[in-house]
Amino acid sequence: MLRKSMVAPLLAAPLLLLFAIxxxxxxxxxxRVSFAGxxxxxxxxxxxxxxxxxxxxxxxxxxLALSVTLICLVLGYPAACFIAGQxxxxxxxxxALVLLPFWxxxxxxxxxxxxxxxxxxxxxxxxxxLGITSEPQxxxxxxxxxxxxxxxxxxxxxxxxxxxxxxxxxxGLVRAARVLGASPWRAFWHVYxxxxxxxxxxxxxxxxxxxxGFYITPALLGGPxxxxxxxxxxxxxxxxxxxxxxxxxxLVLLATTIAxxxxxxxxxxxxxxYGGAR
Amino acid sequence: xxxxxxxxxxxxxxxxxxxxxxxxxxxxxxxxxxxxxxLAKSLERIYEKPFTAETGIGVRATAPVSLAKLKAMxxxxxxxxxxxxxxxxxxxxxxxxxxxxxxxxxxVDPDNKLPPIARQKYGMVTSTFSTVIAYRTDKFGxxxxxxxxxxxxxxxxxxxxxxxxxPVQNLEFALLADGVPADKLYPLDVERAFKKLxxxxxxxxxxxxxxxxxxxxLVDGEAVMGTVWNGRVPPLKKEGKxxxxxxNGGALQLSYWAVPKGAxxxxxxxxxxxxxxxxxxxxxxxxxxxxxxxAPGLIEKVSPDxxxxxxxxxxxxxxxxxxxxxxxxxxxxxxxxxxxAWLLS
Numbered sequence: 021m022l023r024k025s026m027v028a029p030l031l032a033a034p035l036l037l038l039f040a041i042x043x044x045x046x047x048x049x050x051x052r053v054s055f056a057g058x059x060x061x062x063x064x065x066x067x068x069x070x071x072x073x074x075x076x077x078x079x080x081x082x083x084l085a086l087s088v089t090l091i092c093l094v095l096g097y098p099a100a101c102f103i104a105g106q107x108x109x110x111x112x113x114x115x116a117l118v119l120l121p122f123w124x125x126x127x128x129x130x131x132x133x134x135x136x137x138x139x140x141x142x143x144x145x146x147x148x149x150l151g152i153t154s155e156p157q158x159x160x161x162x163x164x165x166x167x168x169x170x171x172x173x174x175x176x177x178x179x180x181x182x183x184x185x186x187x188x189x190x191x192g193l194v195r196a197a198r199v200l201g202a203s204p205w206r207a208f209w210h211v212y213x214x215x216x217x218x219x220x221x222x223x224x225x226x227x228x229x230x231x232x233g234f235y236i237t238p239a240l241l242g243g244p245x246x247x248x249x250x251x252x253x254x255x256x257x258x259x260x261x262x263x264x265x266x267x268x269x270x271l272v273l274l275a276t277t278i279a280x281x282x283x284x285x286x287x288x289x290x291x292x293x294y295g296g297a298r
Numbered sequence: 299x300x301x302x303x304x305x306x307x308x309x310x311x312x313x314x315x316x317x318x319x320x321x322x323x324x325x326x327x328x329x330x331x332x333x334x335x336x337l338a339k340s341l342e343r344i345y346e347k348p349f350t351a352e353t354g355i356g357v358r359a360t361a362p363v364s365l366a367k368l369k370a371m372x373x374x375x376x377x378x379x380x381x382x383x384x385x386x387x388x389x390x391x392x393x394x395x396x397x398x399x400x401x402x403x404x405x406v407d408p409d410n411k412l413p414p415i416a417r418q419k420y421g422m423v424t425s426t427f428s429t430v431i432a433y434r435t436d437k438f439g440x441x442x443x444x445x446x447x448x449x450x451x452x453x454x455x456x457x458x459x460x461x462x463x464x465p466v467q468n469l470e471f472a473l474l475a476d477g478v479p480a481d482k483l484y485p486l487d488v489e490r491a492f493k494k495l496x497x498x499x500x501x502x503x504x505x506x507x508x509x510x511x512x513x514x515x516l517v518d519g520e521a522v523m524g525t526v527w528n529g530r531v532p533p534l535k536k537e538g539k540x541x542x543x544x545x546n547g548g549a550l551q552l553s554y555w556a557v558p559k560g561a562x563x564x565x566x567x568x569x570x571x572x573x574x575x576x577x578x579x580x581x582x583x584x585x586x587x588x589x590x591x592x593a594p595g596l597i598e599k600v601s602p603d604x605x606x607x608x609x610x611x612x613x614x615x616x617x618x619x620x621x622x623x624x625x626x627x628x629x630x631x632x633x634x635x636x637x638x639a640w641l642l643s
Contacts, residue, residue, distance in 0.1 A: 071635065072635075072639045073635055073638045073639045073642065076639070076642050077642070080642075138518055138519075138520055139458070139503070139518075139519050139520050140518060140519040140520075158458075158503060160503075160504075160520065161503060161504055239507075243463070243504060243505050244463040244505045244638065244641050245505070245641050245642065247638070247641075247642070252638070255634070255638060257366050258364065258365075258366050259464065259630070259634045260630070260631040260634045260635060261365065261366070261369070261391065261630075261631060262631060263369075
């Protein structure tokens with residue numbers, strides 16, 4: 021007979037095993053490779069310090085992740101408010117509309133953007149037809165294309181996270197503020213927005229971490245002039261044949277992720293970021 | 299599910315396993331790694347199926363060609379391939395690192411019919427190919443670019459360009475555009491090359507990484523001129539697409555077949571390599587893919603029309619430069635990093 025105290029560890033065992041095999045073991049290997057270069061234990065680190073490429077790409081990746089996160093939050097918040105404000109029966113339909121693109125392959129969505137944004141694509145054809153421009157404009161392989169692609173892919177993550185928090189809120193508090201004479205704007209700013217803060221922070225954290233590791237969208241819509249860290253790791257492995265540098269970069273990416281999580285936890289220490297606003 | 303069902307399942311499973319092992323004991327299947335695409339289909343029809351019919355050795359094709367994968371498989375001792383295609387600079391790198399098995403020429407070419415250039419210690423040259431300029435014939439009002447200087451001339455030939463995302467060959471192309479004679483390219487004047495590349499950078503709309511992308515960019519109109527591997531364009535012309543290539547200033551290169559270290563069936567792989575020496579099969583392959591190898595008697599069997607679109611036709615050889623894989627094997631890591639930095643600036 022199973023004792024009650026054993027149930028939880030047993031239930032967690034498959035996940036832990038999976039995690040050990042597919043994360044911990046490769047991670048240890050990456051640690052080993054990044055400090056076992058042909059030219060000494062610190063070869064990877066000294067490459068990071070001296071490489072003109074790494075510094076620029078790292079900053080570009082941070083900037084990209086930040087701006088994509090902000091855009092997703094700004095676009096996603098009103099949409100999430102709207103969905104959370106619907107009666108439960110209709111909420112499902114709106115959530116399905118958000119989930120539909122979310123379930124479509126990232127690769128397919130990225131390719132579709134390149135069809136829309138290309139020189140002879142939908143956007144340029146429309147602009148020329150409308151007489152707004154006479155020559156096709158360059159949209160593909162620009163920062164604009166990368167942002168569009170990433171925001172479209174990550175927006176559902178923002179909306180779903182925010183809706184999760186917003187539907188848990190006590191709507192009575194906003195009503196109370198209104199009854200007590202607050203304007204709609206004041207009720208929103210002083211009552212509703214603060215209550216959704218944990219949702220905003222959780223969404224920001226998820227979006228930022230996901231954006232940091234983006235690979236295929238920047239590669240296809242941005243090209244090598246808009247490389248992210250993930251693309252640079254690929255270049256190191258496949259073109260420069262330097263796995264030490266690649267592993268060192270992977271560690272930097274992981275450290276940045278951990279730092280981002282720590283920072284956000286520090287910003288909202290009083291709430292459980294994963295469980296919504298209970 | 300009842301207990302009896304379970305028993306049946308277990309019995310069935312055991313029978314299946316037994317069948318599997320006996321089948322495996324009879325026949326060996328070799329894994330041949332290549333560049334995939336339409337070429338893989340031609341190879342299957344012309345070489346793999348007849349080889350299996352003749353010898354009973356199965357052939358499984360995988361893709362793509364990747365030095366990083368080879369390195370990973372050798373270092374982890376988990377070699378999936380018995381034979382792999384390889385480019386010139388990768389070949390040198392792999393030999394230097396000891397990732398390949400010596401070819402037993404008594405199996406592959408017992409009568410010593412291959413020319414020495416194709417018979418190397420760790421690999422056999424299977425084909426020759428060229429990186430050349432391709433352009434849209436409908437975009438320049440009937441004019442046709444003729445050289446790398448024209449590629450750089452955005453006034454006479456306006457429109458976006460496409461180049462590979464790699465310094466390899468692009469530095470050579472820049473130097474050719476700048477007037478360096480084809481036989482004086484190496485060692486490369488790197489400073490001069492990057493300076494010349496500065497002039498074209500903002501006109502390059504796309505930096506390709508795969509063969510499929512090369513032609514897609516031209517067909518979609520994303521670029522009006524770009525670099526391609528010579529074999530990618532004839533099929534497009536057959537479909538009536540307005541594209542053509544220029545041999546002038548092309549980079550003539552060799553492609554190899556090599557047996558990785560730790561391959562499970564090296565002998566069988568080498569027997570398969572031998573089938574590449576058959577000139578009749580070689581001609582069939584050339585109909586699909588104009589990348590001729592050095593199979594003895596092959597060129598004599600090629601029709602004059604087909605010969606004209608081969609990279610080793612004397613007229614085409616005369617205007618190309620011969621790519622130097624030794625130079626790139628040595629300088630690729632450093633120059634690739636500089637290239638990546640240059641692209642960001």
